[in-house]
Amino acid sequence: MAEQALPGWKKWLEGSGDQVIFLKGFFRNMFRGGFEWSEFVRQCYEIGYKSFTLVSITAFIMGLVLALQLRPTLVSFGAESMLPRTLAIAIIREIGPVITALICAGKIASGIGAELGSMKVTEQIDAMDVSGANPMQYLVVTRILATTLMVPLLTLLGDVIGLIGGFLAINISSKVTMTLYFNKCLDSINFSDLLPAFIKTIFFGFVIGFIGCYKGYNSNKGTESVGLSANSAVVAASLWIFVIDAIVVQISNIIIY
Protein backbone atom coordinates (compact mmCIF):
# COMPACT_ATOMS: atom_id res chain seq x y z
CA MET A 1 0.00 0.00 0.00
CA ALA A 2 2.80 2.35 0.99
CA GLU A 3 4.55 1.64 -2.31
CA GLN A 4 1.39 2.53 -4.23
CA ALA A 5 1.00 5.82 -2.33
CA LEU A 6 4.62 6.87 -2.92
CA PRO A 7 4.41 7.95 -6.58
CA GLY A 8 1.44 10.22 -5.78
CA TRP A 9 3.34 11.90 -2.95
CA LYS A 10 6.44 12.10 -5.08
CA LYS A 11 4.46 13.74 -7.85
CA TRP A 12 2.87 16.19 -5.40
CA LEU A 13 6.25 17.08 -3.92
CA GLU A 14 7.76 17.51 -7.37
CA GLY A 15 4.85 19.75 -8.37
CA SER A 16 5.30 21.85 -5.23
CA GLY A 17 9.01 22.17 -5.89
CA ASP A 18 8.32 23.22 -9.48
CA GLN A 19 5.92 25.89 -8.27
CA VAL A 20 8.51 27.27 -5.85
CA ILE A 21 11.08 27.42 -8.68
CA PHE A 22 8.51 29.11 -10.92
CA LEU A 23 7.75 31.64 -8.16
CA LYS A 24 11.46 32.34 -7.75
CA GLY A 25 11.72 32.82 -11.53
CA PHE A 26 8.83 35.30 -11.41
CA PHE A 27 10.43 37.45 -8.68
CA ARG A 28 13.86 37.30 -10.31
CA ASN A 29 12.48 38.42 -13.67
CA MET A 30 10.25 41.08 -12.11
CA PHE A 31 13.24 42.98 -10.78
CA ARG A 32 15.39 42.41 -13.87
CA GLY A 33 15.67 45.37 -16.25
CA GLY A 34 13.56 45.80 -19.38
CA PHE A 35 10.07 45.59 -17.92
CA GLU A 36 7.47 44.96 -20.65
CA TRP A 37 5.27 48.02 -20.00
CA SER A 38 3.26 47.81 -23.23
CA GLU A 39 2.41 44.14 -22.67
CA PHE A 40 1.56 44.89 -19.02
CA VAL A 41 -0.89 47.63 -20.06
CA ARG A 42 -2.39 45.31 -22.70
CA GLN A 43 -2.87 42.59 -20.09
CA CYS A 44 -4.49 45.07 -17.66
CA TYR A 45 -6.95 45.94 -20.43
CA GLU A 46 -7.58 42.26 -21.31
CA ILE A 47 -7.90 41.14 -17.70
CA GLY A 48 -9.51 44.18 -16.11
CA TYR A 49 -11.66 45.92 -18.67
CA LYS A 50 -12.86 42.77 -20.41
CA SER A 51 -13.89 41.17 -17.09
CA PHE A 52 -15.76 44.26 -15.89
CA THR A 53 -19.13 43.36 -17.44
CA LEU A 54 -19.12 39.83 -16.07
CA VAL A 55 -18.08 40.97 -12.59
CA SER A 56 -20.66 43.78 -12.65
CA ILE A 57 -23.57 41.52 -13.60
CA THR A 58 -22.58 38.89 -11.03
CA ALA A 59 -22.09 41.47 -8.27
CA PHE A 60 -25.40 43.17 -9.05
CA ILE A 61 -27.36 39.90 -8.92
CA MET A 62 -25.45 38.82 -5.82
CA GLY A 63 -26.40 42.04 -3.95
CA LEU A 64 -29.99 41.85 -5.16
CA VAL A 65 -30.50 38.21 -4.17
CA LEU A 66 -28.72 38.62 -0.85
CA ALA A 67 -31.03 41.51 0.09
CA LEU A 68 -34.12 39.57 -0.99
CA GLN A 69 -33.03 36.53 1.05
CA LEU A 70 -32.05 38.50 4.15
CA ARG A 71 -35.11 40.71 4.35
CA PRO A 72 -37.75 38.13 5.55
CA THR A 73 -35.43 36.93 8.33
CA LEU A 74 -34.66 40.45 9.53
CA VAL A 75 -38.34 41.44 9.30
CA SER A 76 -39.29 38.50 11.55
CA PHE A 77 -36.89 39.89 14.19
CA GLY A 78 -38.17 43.43 13.65
CA ALA A 79 -34.74 44.43 12.43
CA GLU A 80 -35.49 45.52 8.85
CA SER A 81 -33.53 48.74 9.42
CA MET A 82 -30.39 46.60 9.86
CA LEU A 83 -30.61 45.42 6.26
CA PRO A 84 -28.27 48.03 4.67
CA ARG A 85 -25.69 47.51 7.43
CA THR A 86 -25.85 43.70 7.13
CA LEU A 87 -25.60 43.87 3.38
CA ALA A 88 -22.64 46.25 3.46
CA ILE A 89 -20.65 44.15 5.94
CA ALA A 90 -21.41 40.88 4.14
CA ILE A 91 -20.54 42.24 0.69
CA ILE A 92 -17.46 44.27 1.58
CA ARG A 93 -15.89 41.89 4.07
CA GLU A 94 -16.51 38.55 2.45
CA ILE A 95 -18.93 37.97 -0.39
CA GLY A 96 -17.66 40.70 -2.74
CA PRO A 97 -13.97 39.71 -2.65
CA VAL A 98 -14.58 35.95 -2.75
CA ILE A 99 -17.24 35.94 -5.46
CA THR A 100 -15.25 38.39 -7.63
CA ALA A 101 -12.11 36.30 -7.16
CA LEU A 102 -13.97 33.10 -8.07
CA ILE A 103 -15.41 34.75 -11.19
CA CYS A 104 -11.90 35.92 -12.12
CA ALA A 105 -10.49 32.45 -11.43
CA GLY A 106 -13.03 31.02 -13.86
CA LYS A 107 -12.47 33.63 -16.54
CA ILE A 108 -8.88 34.82 -16.16
CA ALA A 109 -6.98 31.82 -14.76
CA SER A 110 -8.53 29.52 -17.34
CA GLY A 111 -7.83 32.06 -20.11
CA ILE A 112 -4.19 32.45 -19.14
CA GLY A 113 -3.80 28.67 -18.67
CA ALA A 114 -5.27 27.97 -22.11
CA GLU A 115 -3.35 30.77 -23.86
CA LEU A 116 0.05 29.85 -22.46
CA GLY A 117 -0.74 26.14 -22.80
CA SER A 118 -1.53 26.68 -26.47
CA MET A 119 1.69 28.68 -26.91
CA LYS A 120 3.61 25.82 -25.29
CA VAL A 121 1.99 23.21 -27.55
CA THR A 122 2.70 25.23 -30.70
CA GLU A 123 6.33 25.78 -29.57
CA GLN A 124 5.91 29.57 -29.35
CA ILE A 125 7.36 29.66 -25.83
CA ASP A 126 10.27 27.45 -26.95
CA ALA A 127 10.82 29.79 -29.92
CA MET A 128 11.03 32.82 -27.61
CA ASP A 129 13.37 30.99 -25.26
CA VAL A 130 15.63 29.65 -27.98
CA SER A 131 15.89 33.05 -29.69
CA GLY A 132 17.44 34.54 -26.57
CA ALA A 133 14.30 36.50 -25.59
CA ASN A 134 12.85 36.14 -22.10
CA PRO A 135 9.39 34.48 -22.14
CA MET A 136 9.11 34.63 -18.33
CA GLN A 137 9.43 38.41 -18.43
CA TYR A 138 7.16 38.91 -21.42
CA LEU A 139 4.45 36.35 -20.70
CA VAL A 140 4.49 35.55 -16.99
CA VAL A 141 5.58 38.70 -15.11
CA THR A 142 3.17 40.94 -17.04
CA ARG A 143 0.18 38.64 -16.53
CA ILE A 144 0.74 38.02 -12.82
CA LEU A 145 1.23 41.73 -12.10
CA ALA A 146 -1.82 42.60 -14.18
CA THR A 147 -4.07 40.20 -12.23
CA THR A 148 -2.56 41.41 -8.93
CA LEU A 149 -3.52 44.97 -9.84
CA MET A 150 -6.84 44.39 -11.58
CA VAL A 151 -8.57 41.89 -9.25
CA PRO A 152 -8.59 44.35 -6.29
CA LEU A 153 -9.94 47.08 -8.57
CA LEU A 154 -12.61 44.76 -9.96
CA THR A 155 -13.53 43.81 -6.39
CA LEU A 156 -13.99 47.47 -5.38
CA LEU A 157 -16.24 48.03 -8.38
CA GLY A 158 -18.06 44.75 -7.68
CA ASP A 159 -18.69 45.83 -4.07
CA VAL A 160 -20.27 49.12 -5.18
CA ILE A 161 -22.43 47.43 -7.82
CA GLY A 162 -23.43 44.71 -5.32
CA LEU A 163 -24.63 47.41 -2.92
CA ILE A 164 -26.60 49.05 -5.74
CA GLY A 165 -28.23 45.65 -6.39
CA GLY A 166 -29.13 45.48 -2.69
CA PHE A 167 -30.64 48.98 -2.84
CA LEU A 168 -32.90 47.97 -5.73
CA ALA A 169 -34.04 44.84 -3.86
CA ILE A 170 -34.93 46.89 -0.79
CA ASN A 171 -36.85 49.34 -2.97
CA ILE A 172 -39.05 46.54 -4.33
CA SER A 173 -40.83 46.22 -0.97
CA SER A 174 -40.16 49.51 0.80
CA LYS A 175 -39.30 53.06 -0.11
CA VAL A 176 -35.76 54.09 0.80
CA THR A 177 -33.78 56.93 -0.76
CA MET A 178 -30.39 56.13 -2.20
CA THR A 179 -28.72 58.73 0.04
CA LEU A 180 -30.18 57.19 3.18
CA TYR A 181 -29.29 53.67 2.03
CA PHE A 182 -25.68 54.49 1.26
CA ASN A 183 -25.32 56.60 4.40
CA LYS A 184 -26.44 53.61 6.45
CA CYS A 185 -24.09 51.33 4.54
CA LEU A 186 -21.08 53.61 5.01
CA ASP A 187 -21.86 54.26 8.67
CA SER A 188 -21.57 50.58 9.39
CA ILE A 189 -18.24 50.15 7.59
CA ASN A 190 -14.98 51.16 9.16
CA PHE A 191 -11.31 50.89 8.25
CA SER A 192 -10.91 47.47 9.91
CA ASP A 193 -13.55 46.07 7.55
CA LEU A 194 -12.05 47.53 4.41
CA LEU A 195 -8.34 46.93 4.88
CA PRO A 196 -8.22 43.11 5.38
CA ALA A 197 -10.80 42.71 2.61
CA PHE A 198 -8.69 44.80 0.25
CA ILE A 199 -5.42 43.08 1.20
CA LYS A 200 -6.81 39.63 0.55
CA THR A 201 -7.94 40.64 -2.94
CA ILE A 202 -4.28 41.44 -3.75
CA PHE A 203 -3.39 37.87 -2.78
CA PHE A 204 -6.38 36.55 -4.74
CA GLY A 205 -5.19 38.44 -7.82
CA PHE A 206 -1.66 37.19 -7.43
CA VAL A 207 -2.71 33.56 -7.01
CA ILE A 208 -5.09 33.73 -10.02
CA GLY A 209 -2.28 35.00 -12.27
CA PHE A 210 0.34 32.72 -10.80
CA ILE A 211 -1.69 29.50 -11.06
CA GLY A 212 -2.87 30.36 -14.59
CA CYS A 213 0.67 31.08 -15.76
CA TYR A 214 2.20 28.07 -13.99
CA LYS A 215 -0.33 25.62 -15.40
CA GLY A 216 -0.11 27.04 -18.94
CA TYR A 217 3.66 27.47 -18.99
CA ASN A 218 4.22 23.90 -17.79
CA SER A 219 1.60 22.36 -20.02
CA ASN A 220 2.50 19.08 -21.70
CA LYS A 221 2.64 18.92 -25.46
CA GLY A 222 -0.63 17.85 -27.08
CA THR A 223 -4.01 19.49 -27.57
CA GLU A 224 -5.57 17.62 -24.66
CA SER A 225 -3.13 19.24 -22.25
CA VAL A 226 -4.35 22.75 -23.22
CA GLY A 227 -7.82 21.92 -21.89
CA LEU A 228 -6.26 20.23 -18.88
CA SER A 229 -4.15 23.31 -18.11
CA ALA A 230 -7.17 25.60 -18.29
CA ASN A 231 -9.26 23.26 -16.17
CA SER A 232 -6.64 22.62 -13.49
CA ALA A 233 -5.85 26.36 -13.33
CA VAL A 234 -9.48 27.12 -12.40
CA VAL A 235 -9.67 24.31 -9.83
CA ALA A 236 -6.34 25.14 -8.18
CA ALA A 237 -6.93 28.92 -8.19
CA SER A 238 -10.43 28.48 -6.67
CA LEU A 239 -9.06 26.25 -3.91
CA TRP A 240 -6.27 28.71 -3.16
CA ILE A 241 -8.81 31.55 -2.92
CA PHE A 242 -10.63 29.74 -0.11
CA VAL A 243 -7.37 28.84 1.65
CA ILE A 244 -6.12 32.46 1.48
CA ASP A 245 -9.52 33.72 2.59
CA ALA A 246 -9.47 31.47 5.67
CA ILE A 247 -5.90 32.52 6.55
CA VAL A 248 -6.48 36.27 6.07
CA VAL A 249 -9.74 36.23 8.07
CA GLN A 250 -8.01 34.36 10.89
CA ILE A 251 -5.04 36.73 10.95
CA SER A 252 -7.19 39.87 10.75
CA ASN A 253 -9.40 38.56 13.59
CA ILE A 254 -6.31 38.07 15.76
CA ILE A 255 -4.81 41.48 14.90
CA ILE A 256 -7.90 43.71 14.77
CA TYR A 257 -10.44 42.23 17.18
Next chain:
Amino acid sequence: MEDKETIEEQKHSSSKKKELVIHIKGLKKSFGDHHVLKHVDLDVHRGENVVILGKSGTGKSVTIECIVGMLIPDEGEVKVFGDDVPEMNEKQLKELRTKIGFLFQSGALYDSMTVRENLEFPLTRVLKIRDQAEIDQRVEEALEGVGLADAIDKMPSELSGGMRKRLGLARTLIVKPEIMLYDEPTTGLDPITSREISQLILKMQKKYKTTSIIITHDMECAEITADRVVVMNDGEYVAEGSFDDIKKSKDEFVCSFFLKPML
Protein backbone atom coordinates in the same frame (compact mmCIF):
# COMPACT_ATOMS: atom_id res chain seq x y z
CA MET B 1 21.09 25.10 -65.43
CA GLU B 2 22.56 28.36 -64.25
CA ASP B 3 20.87 27.82 -60.92
CA LYS B 4 22.47 24.41 -60.56
CA GLU B 5 25.92 25.84 -61.30
CA THR B 6 25.40 28.56 -58.72
CA ILE B 7 24.35 25.98 -56.17
CA GLU B 8 27.44 23.84 -56.86
CA GLU B 9 29.65 26.92 -56.64
CA GLN B 10 28.12 27.88 -53.29
CA LYS B 11 28.58 24.37 -51.95
CA HIS B 12 32.19 24.29 -53.07
CA SER B 13 33.05 27.66 -51.58
CA SER B 14 31.42 26.85 -48.25
CA SER B 15 33.14 23.48 -47.87
CA LYS B 16 36.52 25.19 -48.23
CA LYS B 17 36.15 26.97 -44.89
CA LYS B 18 37.39 24.82 -42.06
CA GLU B 19 36.87 26.63 -38.76
CA LEU B 20 35.10 24.26 -36.38
CA VAL B 21 31.82 25.76 -35.18
CA ILE B 22 29.93 22.79 -33.72
CA HIS B 23 31.67 19.81 -32.15
CA ILE B 24 29.68 16.86 -30.80
CA LYS B 25 31.38 13.79 -29.40
CA GLY B 26 29.85 10.66 -27.84
CA LEU B 27 26.47 12.32 -27.33
CA LYS B 28 23.95 10.20 -25.44
CA LYS B 29 20.42 11.11 -24.38
CA SER B 30 17.65 9.00 -22.90
CA PHE B 31 14.08 9.70 -21.82
CA GLY B 32 13.32 7.14 -19.11
CA ASP B 33 14.15 3.73 -20.55
CA HIS B 34 14.06 5.02 -24.12
CA HIS B 35 17.62 5.61 -25.38
CA VAL B 36 17.10 8.22 -28.11
CA LEU B 37 20.73 9.09 -28.79
CA LYS B 38 23.14 6.19 -28.31
CA HIS B 39 26.38 7.64 -29.61
CA VAL B 40 26.55 10.68 -31.86
CA ASP B 41 29.71 12.36 -33.17
CA LEU B 42 29.40 15.40 -35.43
CA ASP B 43 31.68 18.25 -36.47
CA VAL B 44 30.30 21.20 -38.44
CA HIS B 45 32.64 23.80 -39.97
CA ARG B 46 31.95 27.46 -40.64
CA GLY B 47 29.79 28.06 -43.71
CA GLU B 48 28.93 24.38 -44.08
CA ASN B 49 25.42 23.05 -44.67
CA VAL B 50 25.02 19.68 -42.99
CA VAL B 51 21.84 17.72 -43.59
CA ILE B 52 20.81 15.08 -41.06
CA LEU B 53 18.60 12.47 -42.70
CA GLY B 54 16.68 9.84 -40.84
CA LYS B 55 13.22 8.52 -40.19
CA SER B 56 11.01 9.95 -37.44
CA GLY B 57 11.98 9.19 -33.85
CA THR B 58 15.67 8.52 -34.51
CA GLY B 59 16.88 11.48 -32.44
CA LYS B 60 17.52 14.11 -35.12
CA SER B 61 15.60 16.86 -33.34
CA VAL B 62 17.05 15.83 -29.97
CA THR B 63 20.53 16.37 -31.42
CA ILE B 64 19.84 19.99 -32.40
CA GLU B 65 17.95 20.63 -29.17
CA CYS B 66 21.15 19.60 -27.32
CA ILE B 67 23.16 22.04 -29.47
CA VAL B 68 20.97 24.97 -28.50
CA GLY B 69 20.78 23.95 -24.84
CA MET B 70 17.08 23.07 -24.77
CA LEU B 71 18.02 19.58 -23.61
CA ILE B 72 20.94 18.53 -21.42
CA PRO B 73 22.75 15.43 -22.68
CA ASP B 74 23.26 12.43 -20.39
CA GLU B 75 26.80 11.92 -21.68
CA GLY B 76 29.16 13.39 -24.26
CA GLU B 77 30.48 16.74 -25.39
CA VAL B 78 28.50 19.46 -27.17
CA LYS B 79 30.69 22.43 -28.01
CA VAL B 80 29.57 25.49 -29.96
CA PHE B 81 32.26 28.07 -30.85
CA GLY B 82 34.53 26.04 -28.52
CA ASP B 83 32.29 26.47 -25.46
CA ASP B 84 30.72 23.50 -23.70
CA VAL B 85 26.93 24.05 -23.95
CA PRO B 86 25.77 21.79 -21.05
CA GLU B 87 28.18 23.62 -18.71
CA MET B 88 26.85 27.08 -19.57
CA ASN B 89 24.94 29.19 -17.06
CA GLU B 90 21.71 30.99 -17.97
CA LYS B 91 23.47 34.19 -19.05
CA GLN B 92 26.02 32.38 -21.26
CA LEU B 93 23.27 30.28 -22.80
CA LYS B 94 21.21 33.37 -23.60
CA GLU B 95 24.24 34.99 -25.23
CA LEU B 96 24.92 31.85 -27.28
CA ARG B 97 21.30 31.69 -28.40
CA THR B 98 21.54 35.16 -29.93
CA LYS B 99 24.09 33.64 -32.35
CA ILE B 100 21.92 30.62 -33.19
CA GLY B 101 18.73 30.66 -35.23
CA PHE B 102 16.29 27.79 -34.70
CA LEU B 103 13.56 27.24 -37.26
CA PHE B 104 10.86 25.06 -35.76
CA GLN B 105 8.99 22.49 -37.80
CA SER B 106 5.70 24.31 -37.16
CA GLY B 107 7.26 27.75 -37.68
CA ALA B 108 6.25 28.58 -34.06
CA LEU B 109 4.89 31.97 -35.15
CA TYR B 110 3.46 34.19 -32.40
CA ASP B 111 -0.17 33.89 -33.43
CA SER B 112 -1.42 36.85 -31.39
CA MET B 113 0.94 39.19 -33.27
CA THR B 114 0.92 40.46 -36.85
CA VAL B 115 3.69 39.57 -39.31
CA ARG B 116 5.39 42.90 -38.53
CA GLU B 117 5.20 42.32 -34.76
CA ASN B 118 6.57 38.80 -35.18
CA LEU B 119 9.65 40.27 -36.85
CA GLU B 120 9.95 43.21 -34.45
CA PHE B 121 9.91 40.91 -31.43
CA PRO B 122 13.48 39.53 -31.74
CA LEU B 123 14.81 42.95 -32.77
CA THR B 124 13.48 44.71 -29.68
CA ARG B 125 13.86 41.87 -27.18
CA VAL B 126 17.03 40.12 -28.31
CA LEU B 127 19.06 42.82 -30.09
CA LYS B 128 17.45 45.57 -27.95
CA ILE B 129 17.14 47.93 -30.93
CA ARG B 130 15.12 51.03 -29.98
CA ASP B 131 15.42 53.08 -33.20
CA GLN B 132 12.07 52.60 -34.99
CA ALA B 133 13.53 53.60 -38.38
CA GLU B 134 16.16 50.85 -38.12
CA ILE B 135 13.52 48.34 -36.97
CA ASP B 136 11.26 49.21 -39.93
CA GLN B 137 14.15 48.98 -42.37
CA ARG B 138 15.24 45.56 -41.08
CA VAL B 139 11.68 44.22 -41.05
CA GLU B 140 11.09 45.33 -44.64
CA GLU B 141 14.43 43.93 -45.75
CA ALA B 142 13.73 40.57 -44.08
CA LEU B 143 10.26 40.32 -45.63
CA GLU B 144 11.51 41.26 -49.08
CA GLY B 145 14.20 38.58 -48.74
CA VAL B 146 11.56 35.88 -48.33
CA GLY B 147 9.04 37.44 -50.74
CA LEU B 148 6.47 38.40 -48.12
CA ALA B 149 6.58 42.20 -48.33
CA ASP B 150 2.83 42.40 -49.04
CA ALA B 151 1.90 40.38 -45.95
CA ILE B 152 3.41 42.78 -43.41
CA ASP B 153 0.14 43.63 -41.65
CA LYS B 154 -1.47 40.18 -41.87
CA MET B 155 -1.96 37.79 -38.97
CA PRO B 156 -0.15 34.40 -39.13
CA SER B 157 -3.53 32.64 -39.35
CA GLU B 158 -4.14 34.39 -42.70
CA LEU B 159 -0.98 32.90 -44.25
CA SER B 160 -0.60 29.66 -46.18
CA GLY B 161 1.73 26.85 -45.03
CA GLY B 162 4.56 27.97 -47.32
CA MET B 163 4.18 31.62 -46.30
CA ARG B 164 4.30 30.63 -42.62
CA LYS B 165 7.58 28.77 -43.24
CA ARG B 166 8.97 31.82 -45.04
CA LEU B 167 7.92 34.08 -42.20
CA GLY B 168 9.46 31.70 -39.65
CA LEU B 169 12.68 31.80 -41.66
CA ALA B 170 12.61 35.60 -41.89
CA ARG B 171 12.02 35.94 -38.13
CA THR B 172 14.92 33.62 -37.37
CA LEU B 173 17.29 35.30 -39.81
CA ILE B 174 16.42 38.89 -38.88
CA VAL B 175 18.88 38.80 -35.96
CA LYS B 176 21.59 37.60 -38.40
CA PRO B 177 22.61 34.42 -36.56
CA GLU B 178 25.92 32.69 -37.27
CA ILE B 179 24.39 29.21 -37.03
CA MET B 180 21.01 28.09 -38.36
CA LEU B 181 19.28 24.95 -37.15
CA TYR B 182 16.35 23.86 -39.33
CA ASP B 183 13.94 21.29 -37.91
CA GLU B 184 12.23 19.69 -40.91
CA PRO B 185 11.74 22.94 -42.85
CA THR B 186 9.74 21.40 -45.71
CA THR B 187 7.45 19.03 -43.81
CA GLY B 188 3.80 19.38 -44.72
CA LEU B 189 4.41 21.37 -47.91
CA ASP B 190 3.65 20.48 -51.52
CA PRO B 191 6.65 19.55 -53.72
CA ILE B 192 6.80 22.95 -55.46
CA THR B 193 6.71 24.94 -52.24
CA SER B 194 9.20 22.50 -50.65
CA ARG B 195 11.62 23.19 -53.49
CA GLU B 196 11.12 26.94 -53.11
CA ILE B 197 11.82 26.74 -49.37
CA SER B 198 14.93 24.61 -49.96
CA GLN B 199 16.23 27.12 -52.49
CA LEU B 200 15.41 29.94 -50.11
CA ILE B 201 17.42 28.23 -47.36
CA LEU B 202 20.41 28.08 -49.69
CA LYS B 203 19.92 31.68 -50.81
CA MET B 204 19.72 32.87 -47.21
CA GLN B 205 22.80 30.84 -46.29
CA LYS B 206 24.72 32.67 -49.00
CA LYS B 207 23.32 36.07 -48.01
CA TYR B 208 23.87 35.78 -44.26
CA LYS B 209 26.88 33.42 -44.50
CA THR B 210 25.46 31.06 -41.89
CA THR B 211 26.55 27.60 -40.83
CA SER B 212 23.54 25.29 -40.99
CA ILE B 213 22.24 21.97 -39.77
CA ILE B 214 19.11 20.90 -41.62
CA ILE B 215 17.04 18.05 -40.31
CA THR B 216 14.83 16.52 -42.93
CA HIS B 217 13.54 13.39 -44.58
CA ASP B 218 12.85 15.28 -47.79
CA MET B 219 15.42 13.96 -50.29
CA GLU B 220 15.04 16.91 -52.65
CA CYS B 221 15.66 19.37 -49.80
CA ALA B 222 18.75 17.37 -48.86
CA GLU B 223 20.01 17.37 -52.45
CA ILE B 224 19.51 21.13 -52.85
CA THR B 225 20.89 22.28 -49.52
CA ALA B 226 23.52 19.74 -48.41
CA ASP B 227 27.30 20.14 -48.51
CA ARG B 228 27.42 17.00 -46.41
CA VAL B 229 24.76 14.46 -45.48
CA VAL B 230 24.66 12.44 -42.28
CA VAL B 231 22.20 9.55 -42.10
CA MET B 232 20.90 8.61 -38.68
CA ASN B 233 19.13 5.48 -37.54
CA ASP B 234 18.14 4.42 -34.06
CA GLY B 235 20.18 7.09 -32.26
CA GLU B 236 23.43 6.51 -34.20
CA TYR B 237 24.98 7.67 -37.45
CA VAL B 238 25.01 5.01 -40.13
CA ALA B 239 26.47 6.92 -43.09
CA GLU B 240 28.13 10.24 -43.90
CA GLY B 241 29.30 11.96 -47.08
CA SER B 242 28.17 14.16 -49.93
CA PHE B 243 24.64 13.65 -51.25
CA ASP B 244 25.98 11.74 -54.27
CA ASP B 245 28.15 9.47 -52.07
CA ILE B 246 25.20 8.69 -49.83
CA LYS B 247 23.05 8.00 -52.87
CA LYS B 248 25.53 5.35 -54.01
CA SER B 249 25.71 3.71 -50.56
CA LYS B 250 25.06 -0.02 -50.32
CA ASP B 251 23.83 0.17 -46.73
CA GLU B 252 20.38 -1.39 -46.45
CA PHE B 253 18.90 1.45 -44.41
CA VAL B 254 20.37 4.16 -46.68
CA CYS B 255 19.10 2.34 -49.80
CA SER B 256 15.61 2.19 -48.32
CA PHE B 257 15.74 5.95 -47.84
CA PHE B 258 16.34 6.47 -51.55
CA LEU B 259 13.54 4.04 -52.34
CA LYS B 260 15.90 1.85 -54.31
CA PRO B 261 16.52 -1.90 -54.03
CA MET B 262 19.66 -2.92 -52.14
CA LEU B 263 22.58 -3.37 -54.53
